[in-house]
Amino acid sequence: MKIALSIPDELFDSAETLGKKLRVSRSRLYATALAEFLAKHRGRKTTDRLNAVYRSEESRLDPRLRRLQAKSIGDSAW
Numbered sequence: 001m002k003i004a005l006s007i008p009d010e011l012f013d014s015a016e017t018l019g020k021k022l023r024v025s026r027s028r029l030y031a032t033a034l035a036e037f038l039a040k041h042r043g044r045k046t047t048d049r050l051n052a053v054y055r056s057e058e059s060r061l062d063p064r065l066r067r068l069q070a071k072s073i074g075d076s077a078w
Contacts, residue, residue: 019029
């Protein structure tokens with residue numbers, strides 16, 4: 001799909017330089033950049049959902065389990 005968009009001259013120049021350095025077309029460079037941006041934000045949405053789940057769940061260990069874990073480790077140096 002073809003589109004038209006406006007970006008600052010400095011950003012365009014930097015993209016052109018990088019595209020030449022990487023030997024990729026302008027279309028390929030912009031498509032790759034947009035795909036990475038979208039993936040980053042999808043990951044952020046997942047993180048936000050996980051944070052919401054963990055916020056509502058108790059996170060402290062049962063005292064008995066904590067004692068058993070400490071006993072199993074002993075005095076070992078990490």
